[in-house]
Amino acid sequence: MKFTPVFLLLYLIIGAGIMPVYAGDSVSLDVPPASLEEWYKPANKRQVWLHTMFRLRREMQAIGEYAEQKDQAGMKKWISRLEKDYSKIADMVPEWEKEIKPRLLPELEMFAEKGDTPRLAKTLKMIQRTCDDCHSDYQPLVTAMYRSPHYEDIKVKGLNGAPQSFTDNMENLSDSVNRILIALEDGHKAVAQQARQNLVDQLQHLGDSCNRCHKDDKYPRERILGEETQQRFKTLQSNIDKGQVKDSQKLMGEIAVTVCARCHNTHRIVSDLRNALLPD
Ligand code: HEC
Ligand code: HEC
Ligand code: HEC
CATH class of the missing domain: 1.20.120 (Four Helix Bundle (Hemerythrin (Met), subunit A))
Structure with missing residues (x-):
């Protein structure tokens, strides 16, 4: 039993940030801005938001992998793609402008040019944190709202x-x-x-x-x-x-x-x- 407090503490540390917010015995989830709807079917022909997300993940991975290989051209190509897609977040949903940090992109580019891999990796991590923060607040609810099938009109x-x-x-x-x-x-x-x-x-x-x-x-x-x-x-x-x-x-x-x-x-x-x- 003497291990319990340690486990509890670990649980609290690890759990913070991935869990929804608990207040007493209730859970609070944030409802996404209504403007998100137009980036999903049926308002849109395609699942535009989701496909932007898939690209963001691919871009983050490419930059990380080319950084390890010290491939400057590779990094440059994918940083410019990331820059475009990352800024689309606020173009599509202006209410989410405060969730992203576009100023990190020119920094990323600078570290890539200088070949400063450690600081590039650090900046990449800071960008990743903006991804993770928004996901833990909104992702499950958005998936349930816009990507689960409806049976009402069948x-x-x-x-x-x-x-x-x-x-x-x-x-x-x-x-x-x-x-x-x-x-x-x-x-x-x-x-x-x-x-x-x-x-x-x-x-x-x-x-x-x-x-x-x-x-x-x-x-x-x-x-x-x-x-x-x-x-x-x-x-x-x-x-x-x-x-x-x-x-x-x-x-x-x-x-x-x-x-x-x-x-x-x-x-x-x-x-x-x-x-x-x-x-x-
Ligand atoms: C299409 C696959 C499908 C199959 C097969 C199916 N269900 Fe369902 N069931 C659903 C879905 C979707 C819902 C929730 C949507 C709704 O309630 O309209 C549901 C909801 C229910 C509910 C809750 C209804 C309510 O009042 O909300 C009951 C009870 C139920 N199913 C019983 C059954 C039983 C018993 C069987 C097997 C003999 C069965 N279902 C087979 C898809 C299915
Ligand atoms: C302002 C909020 C926000 C930011 C910032 C954000 N996302 Fe997302 N992301 C979402 C939402 C909402 C979903 C859920 C979409 C859905 O399920 O249709 C999502 C889903 C995803 C998915 C799909 C997960 C899956 O398999 O279903 C990936 C991949 C993803 N995001 C990558 C990223 C990356 C990488 C970044 C950062 C570079 C990022 N996102 C930044 C809101 C955000
Ligand atoms: C309102 C839309 C809707 C209806 C109606 C519906 N499904 Fe599905 N079903 C989905 C979605 C969305 C998925 C997940 C994506 C996929 O696999 O296509 C799915 C997945 C499945 C899967 C798992 C994937 C696979 O191919 O094995 C099975 C099995 C399935 N459905 C059976 C049924 C059966 C049987 C019925 C009719 C009784 C039915 N569905 C009616 C939307 C629907």
């Missing part, structure tokens, strides 16, 4: 044939899953069989919506709702018929993991996070 066919919202389809899926489990436990074969058929139909209708986002790509649907899943539902049907409760429950567990949880892991987590952080 309609799915309901069991009665009428269109329903994605969320209502989810509620109904959940009802069917639980109805099957209740009926299995209480020995109501016909109810279990009917709920199983409903679940199959509901998933079929949900599957019709995959290509709203996965255009010309059959693989995502195949992975969640393909051959393996259909086979499980067939086996479930005959298990219920034969009154094999344990086997049926086991199959339901497999379906919940391979269909529901597998899809939720990519699709639901970010969507729930965004809805929790930004209730409209």
Whole structure:
């Protein structure tokens, strides 16, 4: 136990700067300026902000690597690119002007020209700190806001044939899953069989919506709702018929993991996070 204070201290030192700000038992995240929106789809044709970021990282890496190799021409080329892209940050989002230090770029250039690698490395680090500071304040929320898929305007066919919202389809899926489990436990074969058929139909209708986002790509649907899943539902049907409760429950567990949880892991987590952080 005598190590605890050391670990705690280390945790505080390492944790500072990467963690969101904690006040008591609440967490505060900064909402990005609204002007950022125009650099993302659908307001823009491309994810302009994000691609500027990818370039910035490449430029920082190139400068660092050429500095180690003492390749002046290489450094010069990439410093001038970094200068352009770094200043775009404030051009795109003027509210973020105070987050960057453009004066460091001419210094970087000077140290490169003089071949003063230690001071160049130090300046590069100072630039990197401006990247890190902004990221720890804003990055997760921006990703959730502008890069997580939206399900609000997707309609799915309901069991009665009428269109329903994605969320209502989810509620109904959940009802069917639980109805099957209740009926299995209480020995109501016909109810279990009917709920199983409903679940199959509901998933079929949900599957019709995959290509709203996965255009010309059959693989995502195949992975969640393909051959393996259909086979499980067939086996479930005959298990219920034969009154094999344990086997049926086991199959339901497999379906919940391979269909529901597998899809939720990519699709639901970010969507729930965004809805929790930004209730409209
Ligand atoms: C597209 C892949 C996908 C599949 C497959 C899927 N879900 Fe979902 N589910 C989502 C997404 C996305 C959300 C959050 C969006 C929403 O609530 O509209 C969600 C939300 C939910 C919710 C919360 C609904 C609410 O009221 O907010 C429940 C319950 C649910 N799913 C149950 C299930 C069950 C049970 C299955 C399996 C039989 C399943 N889901 C399969 C994507 C999926
Ligand atoms: C004023 C704020 C700000 C500054 C300064 C900034 N960034 Fe970013 N950066 C962001 C935001 C916001 C995101 C999240 C974008 C998203 O997820 O769509 C991001 C994301 C990134 C990503 C993408 C991470 C990923 O894999 O999804 C990279 C790489 C990146 N930044 C590099 C840099 C570098 C290198 C610098 C410094 C030279 C820098 N950024 C400076 C705000 C900033
Ligand atoms: C609102 C948009 C949207 C809808 C609707 C949607 N997805 Fe996705 N899905 C995404 C995004 C975004 C990703 C992550 C990027 C990628 O892999 O394309 C993703 C990733 C996936 C992945 C992981 C990547 C892979 O190819 O293995 C699977 C599996 C998947 N989706 C299955 C489905 C299924 C099944 C449906 C329909 C039931 C569905 N998706 C409906 C947006 C959507």
